[in-house]
Amino acid sequence: MTQQYWLVKSEPESFSLADLKKAPQQTTYWDGVRNYQARNYLRDSMKLGDGVLYYHSNTEAPAIVGAAKVVREGYPDDTQFDAKSNYFDADATPDKPRWYRVDIQYMCEFKTPLTLSYLREIPELAGMQLLKKGNRLSVMAVSAAEWDVVMRVASF
DNA sequence: GCCAACGTTGGC
DNA sequence: GCCAACGTTGGC
Numbered sequence: 716m717t718q719q720y721w722l723v724k725s726e727p728e729s730f731s732l733a734d735l736k737k738a739p740q741q742t743t744y745w746d747g748v749r750n751y752q753a754r755n756y757l758r759d760s761m762k763l764g765d766g767v768l769y770y771h772s773n774t775e776a777p778a779i780v781g782a783a784k785v786v787r788e789g790y791p792d793d794t795q796f797d798a799k800s801n802y803f804d805a806d807a808t809p810d811k812p813r814w815y816r817v818d819i820q821y822m823c824e825f826k827t828p829l830t831l832s833y834l835r836e837i838p839e840l841a842g843m844q845l846l847k848k849g850n851r852l853s854v855m856a857v858s859a860a861e862w863d864v865v866m867r868v869a870s871f
Numbered sequence: 872g873c874c875a876a877c878g879t880t881g882g883c
Numbered sequence: 884g885c886c887a888a889c890g891t892t893g894g895c
Contacts, residue, residue: 750877756882773894777893849877851893
């Protein structure tokens with residue numbers, strides 16, 4: 716299988732790229748996703764070694780701030796079974812998990828964050844899902860061509 | 872803080 | 884199965 720690419724969103728107040736960089740093994744569980752389409756990506760599609768663009772949302776200047784990679788493929792997200800967790804799902808059981816997560820590892824931080832307004836100026840990225848109106852997915856697919864463009868305009 | 876866009880829920 | 888109501892996301 717050829718390498719695939721993804722983009723994950725995070726609010727920097729909850730877990731920023733800097734947090735990932737500081738984490739043990741520079742790796743974290745990408746959990747708490749409670750959207751079926753994103754779940755399907757996590758469970759079925761994201762493969763070891765896939766590239767992941769790291770995006771900061773809900774901030775003054777939303778931007779792609781760096782890159783990571785998938786280091787563990789989809790497995791059940793424990794937080795769905797934890798009654799004390801915000802992500803608890805009473806309908807999920809360990810036999811029939813509903814929500815999944817992957818592990819991602821830090822790769823690099825861009826010297827300059829690629830803001831939404833900057834990305835919109837790049838014609839090759841016009842079709843990028845991130846830039847489409849009303850998009851709220853927290854995990855989305857990125858084409859190889861889009862990945863290449865992003866890596867070309869980024870410096871790190 | 873506002874509001875458009877979207878997903879989910881629940882009454883019927 | 885439809886669709887209105889509601890909650891959440893996220894850019895601005």
